[in-house]
Amino acid sequence: MANEIIVGIGGAAGDGGASTGDNLAQTSARQGLHVYVYTSYQSLIRGGHSWIRLRISDTKVTNIGDQVSAMIALNQDSMDRHLQEMKAGAICIYNGDKVKPGKAPEGVQLCPLPVFELAGKDALPIMQNTVALGALVGLLGYDFQALSSVFEHTFKKKPQVVEANVTAAKAGFDFAVKTYKKHGTVLKKTDAKLAMVHGNNILAMGAANAGCKVYCAYPMSPATGILHWMASHGKDLGICVRQVEDEIGVANMAIGAGQMGVRSMCATSGGGFALMTEAIGMAGIMETPVVMINVMRGGPSTGLPTKQEQGDLNQAIGASQGDFPRIIIAPTSIADCYTVMEESFNLAEKYQCPVLVLSDLLMSEGHCTLEASFLDREFKIDRGELILEDDGDKNYYRYKDTPSGISPRVIPGVPNHLYVSATDEHDEDGVTISDVYTDPITRKKMVDKRARKMEGVVKDYTPLKLEGDASSNTVVVTYGSTWGAASEAVERLNKEGVKVAHLSFKYLVPFQEKEAIALLKGKKVIVVEMNKAGQFARHLRAEAGITADANVRKYDGEPFEPKHIVEGIKEVLKGKNLVEVQSLEPGWRTPHPPGPGVLSTGSTH
Amino acid sequence: MASKLQTPLTVAAYKSDVHNDWCPGCGDFGILQAVQQSFAELGLPPWESMVFAGIGCSGKVFNYMATHGVHTLHGRVLPFAVGAKLANPNLEIVAVGGDGDGYGIGAGHFVHAGRRNVDMAYIVMTNEVYGLTKGQASPTLGRGQQTKSLPLPNTNDAIQPLALALSSGYTWIGRSYAFDGKHLKEMIKKAMQHKGMALLDVLQPCPTFNDLHTTEWFNKKVKGAGENEMVPRVFNINEQGYNGSVQDPTNLDEVNTKRTKAFEMANFRGERIPVGVFYEIKLPTYDERMQAQVPMLKQYAPATMPYQDASHLPTTDLSKVYEEYMF
Known part of the structure; x- marks a missing residue:
């Protein structure tokens, strides 16, 4: 049985909560303890409230977990919000000189610290964090x-x-140990050598490892971390990193670089991705390799810039006008982000098409411990069919109609191999057919050629595999990052004797249709996803003809915790076919004063 | 920079045999021919030469060139070309588009391309209308003007592309006229040879939709300064003593004076139309700026930078980076 504790650190932006959390995470990692961190924050630079949750365990953790059992309140607001949600056995640490606790739930140990006395009257205000962390x-x-x-x-x-x-x-450490009772859960050191990394950093590292040499971006939360990583490491790794005027420019620049044979990439979130969509079709028809990451956040429009959602699947599937092949992959964990980048660059070049990667805020801004040996892995670069030297061929056709649909690609600069590429429909030589009266034969041939490329893709995927109780007749289906909380929920249900399996999808387009049918047909299918409309359930029905028997959804901005999924599945097993779960703890609630639309009458009635 | 052929090719070598479907009398013909001549005279290997085009009548230009070419998206020729040049600075890249493409839908990219000073030429074919969609007003058509497709006169003021280019940081700014073949070819060559971002705005008639500014209108003589003096409408400022070339980019007095003069000339409105080189300055190019930041780029273009060994294993060493995350 794993020993674990979830620590919450609450404060206003600018209070230093983030570095307190980092220090705790690093302290834990140094002890060989596994950590998974998620911060719930606001879109502002100073003030407001942020709540950093660190799940610390002596075994691997895949998600943020459920119940916070130790908290540090850096200000009164944090105390007022979160103390109420603590349960018996929890500890609450705060600056007793500044913060008043109110009434603690039964069994919760209040641990005020006399910060002035411990840190000295002249200490910087930020030292209260250090005293609290020591305690x-x-x-x-x-x-x-x-x-x-x-x-x-x-x-x-x-x-x-x-x-x-x-x-x-x-001072904080000694005072606390002397004055208060230790937390009931004891975390034992392990020998694990661990690193602590954000999902965005792993996406960027995966890209660098795969040979990405041009990266373009416009800042947009929660994808900005990739730009920051690239900007700080591009110098040493030989990556051209460009901040561009807008996402339209970003996408076109990345594709222009891809056309010249560079492994190029761009990343954004849903709004920026919307601006990139016309260019995605360009990469489709011109058969230019490019990798584009959409780190999803709550939508639509500006939506919830700092909150989690898996709501851009429809956008990715429908990005750009017309029919053209694309590959869409959603990594299932922070570690998987690395593998997905390796696969994405290979697939983009092998199949000469845009690869869209759907990360999300939980995965990209979340961070967790990874083994020190994480980078020691098997990966081969596959650039597909390339012509890098003049082979004497005087009849080179860039868009040659081949049995696989893949036409060998010349990187511009090879003597005697000239070609044009057009956003217009074109013939095998690249010459546009858009300007002729009509040419149904060439049009059909070229559409077919591009579409045929996708037939090979599924063979390059890692096959689908049932997790949990694979013999079960009930299967929980997720896509992307929901794997983490769902796999734990299924594990818990299995332990309680509930027979349920888990099938997690990361390759979304083209879809593993045959495998999905083989694993799901005739079973009770429960799709668990982070959006209102059931975008993945619809995708599963469209691609594999499998209609979910029930759905568990969440779209309130806060990520799934395992308990939400456990509770949702139990409701389904009692007979419900749609369960919409949400985060209901008092700490998540925010009172709102009336906005400018409510006119003050100067008196109350 | 692209390499130079030891034995230059003829102009014919840069012409493709794709059928040309521009309207008879279109200014695009003059521009296409001058581009082909410029490539031939500069001795550029066709396989190292790229012509990128936007969308519209002007966008078809890449089809008629026997070089590498890309027909990009409407308004996006510049970011695409910048990406390509960034990936491989050894290629000669010429971006071409119409005034609607560049100054309308692509205006944002037009401004920011100037800030980067990428080493390439951008040729804009300015005819004041959106020809391919049947003659709507483009951003260079003046207020109150009514070409034949417009049911009512234009209510917007015209953009001043050269002034906008100057404000945006273009380091070579010029204007020419589509049917003055000799001047146009020389201007294209200068724009291509300039090390940095060059804007060449080329005025041209649209014989089908612009019934105001026709070939006859451009060729018409107008009243000069002297009494009864008639002078050509289109005149070359460089032949009349105007010199917009900054000799010493570190001399702020010279830079300020020449920029102010160029701005005045770029905003000139009247019966006469100035053409020529308005402004020129030598500043570090985009790839020089990138090389200063990323030393590996001095050795390799991104397109040729190695990242795998003979057995296709990645060679990018991330172990030091990963150590940052170990505690």
């Missing part, structure tokens, strides 16, 4: 040295800062 680490039973070594690592160029932090943390 938490003490009550979790960590060695103090694990924390102090993180300060030494983080501030290695500033010994004075190290000393100030270590002193404050030690």
